[in-house]
Amino acid sequence: MKGQTRLSWTDVRDEIRTRILHRTYAPGDKLPRDEDIAAELGCARTTVHRAMQDLSQIGLVERIRKGGTHVRTDPVTRATFDIPITRREVEQRGSKYDYQLISHALEDTPLSVMARFGIQQPARVLHVKALHLADNRPYMFEDRWIHTGSTPDILDVDLNMQSANEWLVRHKPYSRVDVRFYAMNAEGESAVYLSTSPGSALLVIERTTWIGQDPITSVQAVAAPGYQLTALN
Amino acid sequence: MKGQTRLSWTDVRDEIRTRILHRTYAPGDKLPRDEDIAAELGCARTTVHRAMQDLSQIGLVERIRKGGTHVRTDPVTRATFDIPITRREVEQRGSKYDYQLISHALEDTPLSVMARFGIQQPARVLHVKALHLADNRPYMFEDRWIHTGSTPDILDVDLNMQSANEWLVRHKPYSRVDVRFYAMNAEGESAVYLSTSPGSALLVIERTTWIGQDPITSVQAVAAPGYQLTALN
DNA sequence: AAGTGGTCTAGACCACCTT
């Protein structure tokens, strides 16, 4: 006799995915009820549910109570990115990490930053510019605004010793984050500090974080030329 | 008496997250065993497990069998992006969508595309260039290579009527995808078709897909100036 | 109103890793 073992939810997931790839279940089709699939494959409904949870998160199927499970007609490509502390990112590439504080000053939020924070009135913020280096070469230029209302402690930190990036990540958990990517031409400071010519195309990672309703920080992280963001998996 | 209702896994998740935010469980700390948390909060262990599954996926905690659950010391920012069919993306912005085929030709894969596909020998591919428009203005320029070995059907498609993007998404499911973002200076064709001046910084979304081991397509989607990618949530 | 997915429970066993 052969070693018939119990079905795991990954088995079920793979089976369903295969059927979708092979068009047994075509785009737009309604899949059988969880319970029927469970009966067919010989496992508990919970196990099918776990499999479907995965497929649903990937974006392969769409599940609606009472409506049933459908294969998505317009499958989206869903990509997930990890954005670690810059120091860690550099070290994981096997490079030597260095950091330089360029400037820091107490200022009022400009309109652009007020918009990012979603606030109506200007607020007192610490404006920090800094450069991250990998193997002594510019890696990322960061232009950051830190809300002194929500994060007064930042004023006591010696930013020559420790990047604001690192201090914040270690000391200020956030409850909400907005992340966006776009391209920018190097100009002025970004060109100088990244040692590139004005006009170079640079990738920008803009991140804004809040704790509850209160803004913490907003940063434009401008990567050196050639930088690529790669999705997990 | 008040309506004491049963704890849901989201309640548990929120409770744990709050404790992490409040440093009840500080970065690096080991959390109690699932079973103990369940006992404390008064729910089944499975419910705690479901909550932890979520926190683990977000990247807030790290779980290791026998090792227990730990608060991550270097929380990463994890961002997820949906990359829909371009037509859908345009229409969801409330704009009118148009599409122009620029050129298509059978060619051999250049080295760069062989690298993306992960193949050693050149392959016969359909090289397609096309432009997507939103409200009659250039929106995205796409430079695509389609492997005719895995996808011979593409040769029968009238690419004037239907973008390769759309046809592929509808007819060729993939099992693996590589996604990366980077910045590029407009030059030559990309500048001309996107109606911008050479040198403009443009965001590029590069996507390569496979079915099993076989490459399907690789595309450089070059967005018009000002384009932003925004994370879900 | 009814059907379908979503969740919760209690118990059992398994798999993996640290000690």
Added chain:
DNA sequence: AGGTGGTCTAGACCACTTG
């Protein structure tokens, strides 16, 4: 070797949404 998370089951009830 033992402890912890991971999974499976069976059954029950809930919540949402469509017809």
